[in-house]
Amino acid sequence: MLYGHGDDAFRYGDKIKLNFSSNVYYGADLTKLRDYVMQHFDVVSHYPEPQPHELEQLLAERLGVPENTVLITNGANEAIYLIAQLYKGWASVIPQPTFSEYADACKAYNHLISYDNADELNILPEDRLYWICNPNNPTGNVLLKPLVNRIIRQNPRYLYVIDQSYADYTLQPMLEPKEMTDCYNVMLIHSLSKKYCIPGLRLGYMFSSPIIIERLRRIRQPWTVNSLAIEAGKYLLRNDPRMIPDLKEYLMEAQRLYHQLSEIEGLMVMDTATNFMLANMDFGDTTELKKWLIDNYGILIRDASNFRGLDNHCFRVTARRPEENDLLIEAIRQYKAWKSTNT
Secondary structure, eight states, rough: OOSSSSSSSGGTTTTTTEOSSOOOOOOOHHHHHHHHHHTTGGGSSSSOSSOHHHHHHHHHHOOOOSSEEEEEOOOOOHHHHHHHHTTTEEEOOOOOOSSSSSHHHHHHHEEEESSHHHHHHHHHHEEEEEESSSSSSTTOOOHHHHHHHHHHHOTTEEEEEOTTGGGGGGGSSSOGGSSSOOSSOOOEEHHHHHHTTTTTGGOOOEOOOOHHHHHHHSSSTTOSOOOHHHHHHHHHHHHHHOSOOOOOHHHHHHHHHHHHHHHHHHEEEEOSSSSSSEEESSSHHHHHHHHHHHHHEEEEEEEEETTOOOOTTTTEEEOOOOHHHHHHHHHHHHHHHHHHHOO
16 A cells, blocks of 8 residues: 555645644654764764664664564564565464555465454364454554463464554553563564654564564565664664653643544544544535645645455544644534535
8 A cells, every 4th residue: 555554745745734644743853863864974974784683673672682682673664574474475474454455464474364354264274373463554543562472372273463552642541562572572663763753764573582583684684773773773773762751741741632523423533542533424425525634724634545354434644733633623623514515
């Protein structure tokens, strides 16, 4: 889904004034990171490490795990495709709706895919991966940590890919790598891009058993993580700046947005434990709504109709500042009014 993601503001030139389509926190202060990267800009004149071992050492120290259990990747997406490649031809169970790249990666490597249909589950081979996005994109729901831990440990013959890219956007506890070092059937995916609000630099990582990590190293291409991303990663792991000043307050504002949107008649919003939420409307279609909001307010939302299991009445938005959220609410109300007079 190369062009099916959120934050497609690049399509609209300077028309976008408020971007509600990206799940990454909007207000991060990147000044110190920018200054550090510029001071080390000369790294671009040299090849980076073929594999970013120094950065992996820093990460392992921060996580409190052995270095041979972590793998730095070019965003979480590289991790997804590496896993699909390593287990080419396996069966993959991908409950829906969820992040589309799991299915895209599995299709690229000839997986037998089940979208959690009970009849299909009964006939799948035992060489099986379960893909779980937690917190889940696009719904914002979170599976409880004890439940996920129990499922993994009670089913050792299956492999579990737990994508925790949005772990820093919820107050719910997530699986910690240091708690899973005795578990050999789990792969945890994390996104430094989302944690530190740097999606353009593409930094992610994986945690798993030494055997799985070594196999992944053998199949990955060299130099997938560029020099500037490596330098930025070093600064971020050494300093661990807090990009969301007050997560609790931010999520409270997300809940206010959720409740205000839910009060619009004909709009159903799913419960969320994160900063983003999925909505379904019965007074228009999201392609039209998206265009109308851009043309009239410069507001960009995420058209969620291309998620499997969703349709053209579904969209996703991410909380911003209170006054900006109020503008979004009013804009959707105005769209509904406009729609009622033009049908």
